[in-house]
Amino acid sequence: MTAFNDLMAYTRETEALGQVMGRLGWDQETMMPRGAAEQRGDEMAALSGVLHARRTDPRVGDWLEAAQATDPAGEAALRLIRRSFERTTKVPARLAAALAKTTSIAQGKWAEARKAQDVAAFVPVLDEVLKLKREEAAALASGGDLYDALLDDYEPGARAADLEAMFGALRPRLVALREAVLGSAHQPAELTGTYAETIQLELSAKLAAAFGYDFTRGRIDKAVHPFSSGSGSDVRITTRVAEDDPFNCFYSTIHEVGHACYEQGISPSYALTPMGQGVSMGVHESQSRIYENQLGRSRAFTGWLFSQMQEAFGGAGAADADAFYATVNKVKPGYIRTEADEVQYNLHVLLRFDLERDLVSGQLEAADLEEAWNTRFERDFGYPVDKPSNGCLQDVHWSVGLFGYFPTYSLGNVYAGCLNKALRESVLGVDAALASGDATPATAWLKENLQQHGGLRTPRETIRHACGFEPSEAPLLDYLEAKFGAIYKL
Amino acid sequence: MTAFNDLMAYTRETEALGQVMGRLGWDQETMMPRGAAEQRGDEMAALSGVLHARRTDPRVGDWLEAAQATDPAGEAALRLIRRSFERTTKVPARLAAALAKTTSIAQGKWAEARKAQDVAAFVPVLDEVLKLKREEAAALASGGDLYDALLDDYEPGARAADLEAMFGALRPRLVALREAVLGSAHQPAELTGTYAETIQLELSAKLAAAFGYDFTRGRIDKAVHPFSSGSGSDVRITTRVAEDDPFNCFYSTIHEVGHACYEQGISPSYALTPMGQGVSMGVHESQSRIYENQLGRSRAFTGWLFSQMQEAFGGAGAADADAFYATVNKVKPGYIRTEADEVQYNLHVLLRFDLERDLVSGQLEAADLEEAWNTRFERDFGYPVDKPSNGCLQDVHWSVGLFGYFPTYSLGNVYAGCLNKALRESVLGVDAALASGDATPATAWLKENLQQHGGLRTPRETIRHACGFEPSEAPLLDYLEAKFGAIYKL
Numbered sequence: 001m002t003a004f005n006d007l008m009a010y011t012r013e014t015e016a017l018g019q020v021m022g023r024l025g026w027d028q029e030t031m032m033p034r035g036a037a038e039q040r041g042d043e044m045a046a047l048s049g050v051l052h053a054r055r056t057d058p059r060v061g062d063w064l065e066a067a068q069a070t071d072p073a074g075e076a077a078l079r080l081i082r083r084s085f086e087r088t089t090k091v092p093a094r095l096a097a098a099l100a101k102t103t104s105i106a107q108g109k110w111a112e113a114r115k116a117q118d119v120a121a122f123v124p125v126l127d128e129v130l131k132l133k134r135e136e137a138a139a140l141a142s143g144g145d146l147y148d149a150l151l152d153d154y155e156p157g158a159r160a161a162d163l164e165a166m167f168g169a170l171r172p173r174l175v176a177l178r179e180a181v182l183g184s185a186h187q188p189a190e191l192t193g194t195y196a197e198t199i200q201l202e203l204s205a206k207l208a209a210a211f212g213y214d215f216t217r218g219r220i221d222k223a224v225h226p227f228s229s230g231s232g233s234d235v236r237i238t239t240r241v242a243e244d245d246p247f248n249c250f251y252s253t254i255h256e257v258g259h260a261c262y263e264q265g266i267s268p269s270y271a272l273t274p275m276g277q278g279v280s281m282g283v284h285e286s287q288s289r290i291y292e293n294q295l296g297r298s299r300a301f302t303g304w305l306f307s308q309m310q311e312a313f314g315g316a317g318a319a320d321a322d323a324f325y326a327t328v329n330k331v332k333p334g335y336i337r338t339e340a341d342e343v344q345y346n347l348h349v350l351l352r353f354d355l356e357r358d359l360v361s362g363q364l365e366a367a368d369l370e371e372a373w374n375t376r377f378e379r380d381f382g383y384p385v386d387k388p389s390n391g392c393l394q395d396v397h398w399s400v401g402l403f404g405y406f407p408t409y410s411l412g413n414v415y416a417g418c419l420n421k422a423l424r425e426s427v428l429g430v431d432a433a434l435a436s437g438d439a440t441p442a443t444a445w446l447k448e449n450l451q452q453h454g455g456l457r458t459p460r461e462t463i464r465h466a467c468g469f470e471p472s473e474a475p476l477l478d479y480l481e482a483k484f485g486a487i488y489k490l
Numbered sequence: 491m492t493a494f495n496d497l498m499a500y501t502r503e504t505e506a507l508g509q510v511m512g513r514l515g516w517d518q519e520t521m522m523p524r525g526a527a528e529q530r531g532d533e534m535a536a537l538s539g540v541l542h543a544r545r546t547d548p549r550v551g552d553w554l555e556a557a558q559a560t561d562p563a564g565e566a567a568l569r570l571i572r573r574s575f576e577r578t579t580k581v582p583a584r585l586a587a588a589l590a591k592t593t594s595i596a597q598g599k600w601a602e603a604r605k606a607q608d609v610a611a612f613v614p615v616l617d618e619v620l621k622l623k624r625e626e627a628a629a630l631a632s633g634g635d636l637y638d639a640l641l642d643d644y645e646p647g648a649r650a651a652d653l654e655a656m657f658g659a660l661r662p663r664l665v666a667l668r669e670a671v672l673g674s675a676h677q678p679a680e681l682t683g684t685y686a687e688t689i690q691l692e693l694s695a696k697l698a699a700a701f702g703y704d705f706t707r708g709r710i711d712k713a714v715h716p717f718s719s720g721s722g723s724d725v726r727i728t729t730r731v732a733e734d735d736p737f738n739c740f741y742s743t744i745h746e747v748g749h750a751c752y753e754q755g756i757s758p759s760y761a762l763t764p765m766g767q768g769v770s771m772g773v774h775e776s777q778s779r780i781y782e783n784q785l786g787r788s789r790a791f792t793g794w795l796f797s798q799m800q801e802a803f804g805g806a807g808a809a810d811a812d813a814f815y816a817t818v819n820k821v822k823p824g825y826i827r828t829e830a831d832e833v834q835y836n837l838h839v840l841l842r843f844d845l846e847r848d849l850v851s852g853q854l855e856a857a858d859l860e861e862a863w864n865t866r867f868e869r870d871f872g873y874p875v876d877k878p879s880n881g882c883l884q885d886v887h888w889s890v891g892l893f894g895y896f897p898t899y900s901l902g903n904v905y906a907g908c909l910n911k912a913l914r915e916s917v918l919g920v921d922a923a924l925a926s927g928d929a930t931p932a933t934a935w936l937k938e939n940l941q942q943h944g945g946l947r948t949p950r951e952t953i954r955h956a957c958g959f960e961p962s963e964a965p966l967l968d969y970l971e972a973k974f975g976a977i978y979k980l
Binding site: 012013014016017019020023024027031032033034035036038039040042043045046047049050214215216217218219232233234236271272 | 502503504506507509510513514517521522523524525526528529530532533535536537539540704705706707708709722723724726761762
């Protein structure tokens with residue numbers, strides 16, 4: 001047992017240092033004085049170097065060879081440590097450094113190009129990023145598919161061919177639903193009114209509590225981009241406020257609470273082990289999206305939110321609870337993924353998934369990206385892109401080198417659809433409780449069947465274990481068609 | 491130059507990680523959710539292990555042997571790195587671990603004993619701490635004085651014999667001044683009134699700005715104990731608020747601003763080098779105390795504060811600016827060091843200095859501490875200690891193993907006295923500016939002559955360089971006797 005125990009003790013320290021890294025990122029976005037940015041860069045680079053050295057330490061390889069697990073948790077730990085060790089040691093230090101440097105430059109170029117609406121100014125650096133990412137993928141793939149090797153970083157075990165089949169079934173029905181909804185004679189009203197920031201933040205804390213967020217092991221602050229950060233007993237979230245758009249604050253909060261409850265819900269026995277964090281981006285997104293959409297944007301919960309807003313603001317900007325529900329779920333034409341509703345969101349993601357696979361394989365040149373994007377967008381959404389900041393320059397991801405990340409958003413939505421089906425079949429009274437502002441029956445089921453297990457199983461097994469059936473896109477589609485068919489009287 | 495450059499690059503990363511450690515401490519006292527305490531302990535232990543391994547890395551010894559400096563800054567860097575390397579490597583890992591464990595237990599025992607007013611319950615663990623500290627001192631002293639070896643951790647180069655001579659001259663004149671002040675027929679009034687927290691905090695930020703605190707490289711938050719944390723471009727402070735005692739908030743803030751301005755004032759070229767932090771506890775305290783007392787509690791500045799309080803609160807609890815000045819500086823009998831005024835503060839410290847030298851040498855047993863404390867207290871203050879929490883159990887320091895720390899408080903006050911004398915002789919119009927809420931002429935002189943140099947010179951040389959004369963206790967005594975003589979009409 002010595003090798004196993006030594007490896008676990010060493011990993012525990014590495015995980016603890018990983019938490020420190022996360023805390024620095026949180027601080028940077030919430031508390032750090034602006035003049036400290038450069039020094040913080042030095043601090044994070046130093047800690048990042050320590051983490052990389054620990055993760056590639058030859059002793060880890062020796063321990064892995066000698067270690068024997070005696071239970072499923074031990075086996076999972078060894079599997080996850082081996083995976084991390086192999087992936088990290090496969091990428092040469094020279095390449096890792098070149099990627100860090102080039103993506104740092106690329107982010108700056110991207111921001112400038114986006115501001116100037118000048119795709120051509122971004123193309124050369126995107127091309128450099130792509131070359132390096134292909135090199136990284138080749139190092140990781142050991143002869144296998146390049147895109148799969150990158151995807152595996154965010155969704156271990158997933159394969160693009162499987163996702164393609166799933167998304168191929170999703171896309172036509174979403175395109176059709178989008179057309180039907182926007183062509184309906186019954187269009188919900190827009191929200192009216194102004195909603196004071198302090199009251200939005202108070203209500204937002206109440207929403208977090210309603211969904212089971214544990215404030216003794218977390219906190220909510222304001223930040224430009226909402227995010228969740230940390231694992232174990234220190235999981236913090238951020239939200240944002242626009243006084244004319246309280247749904248932005250409320251649903252950002254509920255979305256991040258979904259991420260945070262997943263982390264807070266993991267069994268304390270996995271704390272500071274490789275199982276002590278959400279198992280993949282897709283499974284993480286399934287939690288944020290089911291909290292936000294299937295639960296938070298349900299007729300039952302919006303009914304309660306309507307009364308809460310009436311009480312807090314003296315009015316909720318809608319005639320009654322039914323109208324409020326339709327307003328919360330209003331589908332509007334738009335260019336921007338992050339602002340998209342449940343119907344259109346995945347169409348944005350699928351577009352990126354198809355384009356980035358072609359970029360990685362070399363079938364699509366960076367120079368031809370804009371045209372390919374605009375053509376595809378008009379095909380799925382029915383109208384042309386008006387400017388690059390509304391088109392291929394809208395997301396930061398590719399400049400950061402995040403190829404293989406986008407599909408996990410839609411996979412998360414598909415998983416949320418599966419979990420919602422299983423939840424509704426397993427637990428009675430979910431809606432009755434939501435109608436009184438109590439998400440406990442739903443979130444307790446998610447904790448029991450999914451969250452507590454952390455990284456014990458692979459991502460897909462995690463979902464299958466929780467649902468009791470093979471995950472597919474069908475439940476999400478059925479849910480969306482039923483929900484929006486009713487709202488839009490299709 | 492390779493060895494020198496390699497050592498500097500390595501040290502830069504270590505310093506950056508040290509800053510991360512400081513940030514975790516700040517977070518723990520200000521932002522951390524209470525349920526995260528245990529995990530934070532694991533995080534800090536892991537980072538602490540990384541820092542210790544880096545500081546004792548044999549490569550540092552090799553580089554130090556081979557490195558050649560080509561300028562005074564390089565020489566200072568080598569001197570400071572050599573000092574840290576030698577001290578850290580001299581203490582065996584077994585002893586360092588025993589000290590960490592025992593002092594952690596001792597802090598808990600101390601808190602319980604203090605609450606129960608039960609010195610006997612604290613004596614056994616204090617005895618254990620002392621044994622370990624003597625062992626540590628012996629490892630560090632290489633045959634020299636044990637107490638000096640511990641003192642050197644906080645005040646490099648200082649020797650107890652020199653401090654004893656200085657404090658020996660301080661004590662009788664302070665005892666006499668205390669008696670005269672408390673026996674005077676002219677006693678200032680106490681502050682009256684209640685002062686709203688939000689307004690205290692606003693005015694406190696205004697005071698920080700008046701003393702030159704740079705908010706683009708720092709921030710102020712509330713905490714149970716005021717402190718300053720961080721170096722370079724991220725130096726944060728905390729303050730506290732009691733609605734019946736606004737001076738607590740204002741002078742805690744100005745004190746911490748003194749510490750913070752020292753760190754913020756260090757030349758950016760020293761950032762993340764061993765010179766990039768305040769050079770010693772004593773020199774640090776000289777900055778916090780001159781800001782707080784010689785500048786902040788001056789007649790000129792309190793005149794401005796009086797008008798600010800009148801404006802902010804609609805009243806400043808005193809008849810006029812002269813009465814307000816006397817109230818700010820009122821001397822009251824009391825048992826507690828941290829609540830003591832300028833006249834009595836050093837008497838508290840000198841008591842601890844004398845007792846802790848005897849504890850380290852073994853001349854005083856832990857079991858006899860209470861009696862020794864109470865005897866000495868009554869001799870200097872004129873009345874007996876009423877209970878242990880007002881006596882030998884009032885400070886956390888000894889339970890943490892901080893032997894050799896106390897004298898740096900008084901050394902800081904002595905240094906502040908010297909700096910105040912030099913400042914007043916060098917800069918005209920200090921008081922005229924303070925009277926309009928502008929500390930710039932004073933703080934600019936301190937930055938130019940002391941703060942910017944960071945750790946370039948030894949602590950005592952730092953003060954001598956700034957003052958232009960050998961530091962002694964005389965300026966502090968002259969200042970105190972003049973100031974309190976006038977207020978109390980002696």
